[in-house]
Amino acid sequence: MTEDDVVAELSSGMTIGIGGWASRRKPMSLIRAILRSDLKDLTVVSYGGPDVGLLCATGQARRIVYGFVSLDTIPLEPHFRRARQEGTVEATELDEGAFYLGLLAAAHRVPFYPTRAGLGSDMLAMNPQLRTVVSPYPPDGGEGDDPGEELVAIPALRLDAALIHMNRADASGNGQFLGPDLYFDDLFAKAAARTFMSCERIVDTDALLDEGSVHTLKVPRLFVDGVVEAPRGAxxxxxxxxxxxxxxxxxxxxxxxxxxxxxxxxxxxxxEADGHDAYLARLEQRTDGGGPR
Amino acid sequence: MSGPATIDEICAVAIAEAFRGDGEILANPIGTVPIIGGRLARATFEPDMVMTDTVAVLAANTLPVGDPDAERLVEAWMPYRDMFDVVWSGRRHVVMGASQIDSAGNQNLAAIGDWRRPKAQLLGLRGAPGNLVNHTTSYWVPRHSTRTFVESVDVVSGPGYDRVADLSDTIRANHEIRRIVSDLGVFDFDNPERRMALRSRHPGVAVEEILEATGFELRVPDEVPETRLPTDAELHLIREVIDPGGLRKAEFTPR
Incomplete structure (x- = not known):
């Protein structure tokens, strides 16, 4: 597939999960394809970085679901910050661990996972849709009829589509990460009705173990619906x-x-460079040749 | 090594002291001075603590700050997701920043103003709500003022003692705000009412100066000790091993 083929599978109003973490291994060529499209009213679910900032800047995101939005070396994503302060985007702000449990619940097709995170903080006030549940079991050390503990029920973050970027993949959609952290990319894939994966390079299946151990093959084709080869795609x-x-x-x-x-x-x-190749050509024209390789 | 200890080094040692007695937990200081303090504690009096390389492994050796190429003695893989297993296990002591903090220890790093449309969007809730109800937390506030030590925070990211008073036994047992270290002094909640109290003032800082820079009624004991100075061994570790590049200076603005 190409990036534009992926975007043709998406529609306005969808809830889209984006893998990576802050300014790390984001599927940027896929994001730029969305920026070139007419898609709008998107709900974006992300451990946010420039993916969120860009979709705020173009006004295509209606709501952001996040625990943070950062560029790592620039702690606050400035486009996101501006959108929040100008009130141009709606926000569902969750504890980072609660966010993880929402993805996990969606992946496991249960309505929620319980957690203590959020009790006592303003997370519940900021998110009036959140509910608590009472444990059906007595607390540790309690008697059989002692009341159970109250917990926050983090609802499943079900995704219409997920976009992730891997280091390698084969043509049938088995993805491989070669860096130190997968982040939540496998969970985004499992939480989504459909997952589209870009990668630095498509390799033959029998070459998947050439560069990394079996432990790096965490995104099986079972959860992937399309692959895009995008060198420097992040x-x-x-x-x-x-x-x-x-x-x-x-x-x-x-x-x-x-x-x-x-x-x-x-x-x-x-x-607005017309496709990923055109973008790469413009990077080549920069005085530094387009940054680190 | 030369020269007497400077304020950044005194603060790093004060943060190290927050970890004293923690034993084999994951010490997770965030920010340059806190990381120096944590690594200093492990290199001296808390050798059993585990610490990340700030990327994705637990490193057993004393790493210099700000050097991504420093050789790591890797003892475990700790990708970001696995940190939540540690959080929820309770075996962690985090040091976070606080854009605002109040007398009960409520912390805000989410937003200034109404969160619905903030005057200033800050970092967000991050992991604070989960951290506070699961394990020990300390805070580092590099600039102590009535803008940071406030009567009431705009958003509660990390709940203080008043906010957890009515929650479950488990949460109250796990919740502990051990220390707050600012550029003026060290603070704790070691009193029956669980209100912020002055534990020590940094050398050269008057109690009146701290009270003027605090936007609520701070508890002050009759005798306020001075924050202890770094030992020669600690100064050596800070200056030559953990932060030879002097990155700790950048977190301070002159008063």
Whole structure:
């Protein structure tokens, strides 16, 4: 598939989960394809980074479901921050662990998972849709008829589609991460009705163990509906061991949040480049040759 | 090594002291000075603690801050997701920042103003709600002022003692705000009412200065000791081993 083929499978109003974490291994070529499209009113579920910031900046995200939105070396995502402060996007802000349990519940097709996270904090006030449950079991050390503990029921974060980026994959959709952390990409795939996966390189199935152990094959084709080969597809986020974050590019992106003219120039030059190859060609033209390889 | 201890080094040692007695838990300080404090504690009086390399492994050796290429003595893989198993097990002591904190220890790092449309969107809830109801927490506030030590926080990310008073026995047993370290002093809640109290003032800081910079009624004992100075061995570790590049200075702005 191409990025545009993936976008053709999506529609406005969908709830879309995006893998990676902050400014790390984000499926950026797929995100840019959404930015070039007419898709709108999206609910975006993400351990947020520039994916969230960009979809806020173009106004295509109606709601963000998140625990944080960060660029790592720039702690606050400036486009997201601006959208929150101007009230142009709705927010479902959860504890980071509660967010994980929501994905897990969706993956396991149960309505919720219980947790103590959120009790005592403002998470419940900020999210009036959240409910608590009372454990049907007595507390540890309690008697049989002692009342059970009250817990927060984190509802399943069911996704219409998930977008993830892997280091390698085979053509049938078996994905491989070669960096230090998978984050939640496998759970995003399992929580979604359909999952589309970009990767740095498509390899033959019999080559999947050439670069990593069996432990790196955490996304089986069972949970994947389409594969896109996108070298440097996570740029400008990091994608170790293939490449690090392009900090110069990220800083340039971040600076556009307070500068409409700079945003317009950035948008037309990079985001509207006609396809991933055109984007890569524009990176080549940068004085630094397009950042780390 | 030369020169007397500076405020950043005194704060790092105060944070190290927050971990004293913790034993074999995952010490998870966030921020440069807290990480230096945590690594210092493990290198000296809390050798059983485990600590991450801030990426995805537990490293058994004393790593320098800010050096992604430093050789790690890897003792376990700890990807981000696995950290929640540690959080929920209770075997963790985190040191977080606080954009605002109040007298009961309620912490805000989410937003300034109404969260529905904040004047300033900050980091978000992050893991604070889960951390506080599962394991020990301390806070690091590099600039102590009436803007950070406030009467009432705008959003409660990490609940304080008043917010957990009516929650389950389990939560109350797990909840502990051990210390707050600021650039002026060290604070705790070691009193029956669980209200913030001055534990020590940093050398050269007057109690009046702390009271003026605090937006609520702080408990002050009759005798306020000075925060202890780093030992020569601690200064050596901070300056030569853990932070030879002096990154700790960047968290401080001159008063």
């Amino acid at each position: 740029h400008f986020t990091e994608c170790p061991p293939d490449y690090g974050r392009d900090e110069a590019f990220q800083a340039e992106y971040a600076a556009t949040a307070g500068d409409p003219a700079a945003w317009e120039a950035f948008r037309t030059h990079y985001l």
